Amino acid sequence: QQQVKQSPQSLIVQKGGISIINCAYENTAFDYFPWYQQFPGKGPALLIAIRPDVSEKKEGRFTISFNKSAKQFSLHIMDSQPGDSATYFCAAVNTGTASKLTFGTGTRLQVTL
Amino acid sequence: DTGVSQNPRHKITKRGQNVTFRCDPISEHNRLYWYRQTLGQGPEFLTYFQNEAQLEKSRLLSDRFSAERPKGSFSTLEIQRTEQGDSAMYLCASSFLRDATDTQYFGPGTRLTVL
Numbered sequence: 001q002q003q004v005k006q007s008p009q010s011l012i013v014q015k016g017g018i019s020i021i022n023c024a025y026e027n028t029a030f031d032y033f034p035w036y037q038q039f040p041g042k043g044p045a046l047l048i049a050i051r052p053d054v055s056e057k058k059e060g061r062f063t064i065s066f067n068k069s070a071k072q073f074s075l076h077i078m079d080s081q082p083g084d085s086a087t088y089f090c091a092a093v094n095t096g097t098a099s100k101l102t103f104g105t106g107t108r109l110q111v112t113l
Numbered sequence: 114d115t116g117v118s119q120n121p122r123h124k125i126t127k128r129g130q131n132v133t134f135r136c137d138p139i140s141e142h143n144r145l146y147w148y149r150q151t152l153g154q155g156p157e158f159l160t161y162f163q164n165e166a167q168l169e170k171s172r173l174l175s176d177r178f179s180a181e182r183p184k185g186s187f188s189t190l191e192i193q194r195t196e197q198g199d200s201a202m203y204l205c206a207s208s209f210l211r212d213a214t215d216t217q218y219f220g221p222g223t224r225l226t227v228l
Binding site: 004034049103104 | 140154156204
């Protein structure tokens with residue numbers, strides 16, 4: 001059972017454009033939602049995270065939008081740059097238990113010149 | 114470099130052989146996690162330790178898998194009688210529980226290929 005669904009599977013955006021990646025979850029016990037960025041041959045690195053008590057969080061060019069009633073959240077990358085080309089994973093955690101991460105299936109982003 | 118380190122980075126083995134991977138977490142981190150990542154998928158939780166105690170194991174962790182964290186420092190993951198289906202990237206992460214967010218920092222992973 002896939003508890004976190006992520007789309008699209010791949011995304012091509014022109015330099016300067018906006019990249020949008022969407023995730024949906026099923027388990028209402030999840031209470032922490034991080035996004036990870038992974039480059040080839042590297043481990044995932046935390047990019048930005050949000051708790052469901054806020055609807056939006058912004059850090060630099062990266063913004064998470066959160067819709068608790070719909071159980072959906074999304075990552076927006078503004079002014080996308082070629083260096084943003086990587087695979088992005090949304091994740092969800094129930095911090096009341098083991099804090100193990102439940103990941104989405106990933107979105108491969110390519111930013112073209 | 115004070116990040117999470119994993120060794121070896123790559124391992125090629127024949128079916129039926131045993132393999133062992135090592136993870137050195139960020140010092141002072143008391144939690145250590147193992148995940149497995151197959152091509153085109155997100156990492157899947159395998160097991161985690163708080164200090165030296167193994168507190169949870171996924172049902173993905175068959176009897177052929179065993180993990181240890183002696184003295185609450187580095188951890189090892191052993192796979193006995195490897196199968197081709199074990200081919201994957203094995204990721205280690207560590208964290209220090211300060212507040213409820215428990216941010217996990219990942220190592221570069223060990224890529225296992227079972228021939």
